[in-house]
Amino acid sequence: MADYRAGFRSADTEHDAVDLPVEGALPEWLSGALVRNGPGKFEAGEPGSGERFAHWFDGLALLRRFGFDDGSVELTTRFLRTEELRAVVEEGRLGAGQFGTGAGGSLLARLKHSVSPASTDNANVNVMRAGGDFLALTEVPTQVAFDPETLATEGRWAFDDDLDPHVACAHPVTDPETGATFNLSVRFGRRPEYVLTRLPEGRTSREVVARVALSEPVYVHSFALTPEHVVVAACPLVIDLWGLLRPGGHDTFLDALDWRPERPTRFVVVSRDSGDVVAAPTAPAFFTFHHANAFRRGDRLVVDLVAFEDAGVVDSLALDDLRAGSVRTIDGDLRRYSVPLDGGRATHEPVATGGLSLPRFDERRRGKPYRHVYATRTGGPGDAPNHLVGVDCWTGDTRVWGEPETFCGEPVFVPEPGGGEADGVVLSVVLDADRERSFLLVLDAATFEERARAWAPDVLPFDFHGQFYPSDSSRS
Numbered sequence: 001m002a003d004y005r006a007g008f009r010s011a012d013t014e015h016d017a018v019d020l021p022v023e024g025a026l027p028e029w030l031s032g033a034l035v036r037n038g039p040g041k042f043e044a045g046e047p048g049s050g051e052r053f054a055h056w057f058d059g060l061a062l063l064r065r066f067g068f069d070d071g072s073v074e075l076t077t078r079f080l081r082t083e084e085l086r087a088v089v090e091e092g093r094l095g096a097g098q099f100g101t102g103a104g105g106s107l108l109a110r111l112k113h114s115v116s117p118a119s120t121d122n123a124n125v126n127v128m129r130a131g132g133d134f135l136a137l138t139e140v141p142t143q144v145a146f147d148p149e150t151l152a153t154e155g156r157w158a159f160d161d162d163l164d165p166h167v168a169c170a171h172p173v174t175d176p177e178t179g180a181t182f183n184l185s186v187r188f189g190r191r192p193e194y195v196l197t198r199l200p201e202g203r204t205s206r207e208v209v210a211r212v213a214l215s216e217p218v219y220v221h222s223f224a225l226t227p228e229h230v231v232v233a234a235c236p237l238v239i240d241l242w243g244l245l246r247p248g249g250h251d252t253f254l255d256a257l258d259w260r261p262e263r264p265t266r267f268v269v270v271s272r273d274s275g276d277v278v279a280a281p282t283a284p285a286f287f288t289f290h291h292a293n294a295f296r297r298g299d300r301l302v303v304d305l306v307a308f309e310d311a312g313v314v315d316s317l318a319l320d321d322l323r324a325g326s327v328r329t330i331d332g333d334l335r336r337y338s339v340p341l342d343g344g345r346a347t348h349e350p351v352a353t354g355g356l357s358l359p360r361f362d363e364r365r366r367g368k369p370y371r372h373v374y375a376t377r378t379g380g381p382g383d384a385p386n387h388l389v390g391v392d393c394w395t396g397d398t399r400v401w402g403e404p405e406t407f408c409g410e411p412v413f414v415p416e417p418g419g420g421e422a423d424g425v426v427l428s429v430v431l432d433a434d435r436e437r438s439f440l441l442v443l444d445a446a447t448f449e450e451r452a453r454a455w456a457p458d459v460l461p462f463d464f465h466g467q468f469y470p471s472d473s474s475r476s
């Protein structure tokens with residue numbers, strides 16, 4: 001098996017607008033920047049020494065920017081200058097407790113005082129725009145602003161409102177019709193609740209769309225949006241809140257997650273208009289990180305997502321396991337759920353099975369009937385994601401890209417201006433394990449033929465999520 005582990009090593013350099021050599025030809029219309037976020041440093045002190053983060057999700061945020069202009073591409077990478085980074089670099093210690101790495105009582109502190117300076121600012125999961133600002137995000141509501149050209153850190157950033165959630169999804173979703181960005185957060189306390197918010201385009205103050213009381217909070221990573229509804233697959237991965245808060249309880253958020261497969265997964269459907277839960281049908285338990293698209297078909301919602309049989313994938317991303325060569329449970333299926341709005345159970349059919357992760361699609365089709373999903377795929381059990389697939393949801397056909405000894409990141413679709421749903425390119429950061437270098441792969445979205453690859457100077461650690469910002473997306 002090819003060795004993907006270089007992708008879990010710390011980056012030891014930053015890059016400053018480095019022109020990348022290109023094989024093939026970039027489309028002339030491709031203009032703008034792919035900005036990605038993910039972990040880039042995994043231990044205090046020198047790489048390979050010192051205290052280490054226990055979980056991949058906890059590595060220190062490294063922003064990466066591929067800027068496209070006139071057939072060329074340049075790369076900038078920059079660590080977020082956070083308290084977490086300062087603690088690691090200057091003091092040689094791990095900072096505030098995070099997802100799967102304990103740090104004494106600091107998680108308790110984070111939950112109780114989630115917006116206090118004690119909460120982690122290692123915003124390493126995704127990026128978004130709010131008002132004229134660009135923000136790095138994680139699953140606690142601490143946003144860090146950065147310069148979209150240089151990636152220089154501008155500091156902690158707060159919404160201009162009084163909402164005070166304890167955890168939030170790092171997958172905000174923008175309505176392509178209104179430009180408003182929706183997100184889902186959780187407030188704990190005596191009566192835990194999900195809070196669904198809407199951030200109008202160009203604004204920095206959120207409006208509450210809905211508050212949904214919870215008898216028991218479950219871990220939610222993402223959701224889907226249609227013109228009328230927000231829909232969340234609430235899986236029975238229960239957050240043991242009491243175990244987190246009591247002295248001597250769980251050390252990390254990861255330890256507090258309890259998979260309860262005897263319970264169903266519930267599709268919670270919220271009206272964007274009234275804020276009411278209009279349906280909550282169940283399906284036999286499954287786990288999901290990532291919803292793809294959803295849309296209405298008569299009296300049902302069609303909800304596409306990558307489903308796992310259980311929540312073992314969460315534990316399997318512990319760094320020691322990954323470095324030991326164990327990625328066996330990154331094995332999702334793309335499923336199409338049919339979610340009734342007027343009673344009955346949710347049912348599903350498989351769209352593509354085996355080893356899928358990180359689904360994306362043409363954001364212009366969000367909430368509408370659509371055809372194509374892009375995802376990573378493993379070569380088989382025990383393998384890391386070393387293929388990219390384009391799935392035609394109408395026919396079930398897949399188009400595949402893969403090469404020996406390469407490992408692929410989340411595929412981002414960029415539409416050709418004026419083109420249809422599959423007219424454009426798919427961008428993915430790929431590790432060539434043999435050459436110990438990463439490259440940006442540019443595929444024709446319709447055929448999955450390679451159009452170009454641009455070689456980075458070295459290995460870019462595996463990342464999580466990113467967004468493409470066309471060159472006309474100005475700061476204000």
Ligand SMILES: [Fe+2]
Nearest residue numbers: 221289290465
């Ligand atoms: Fe995610």
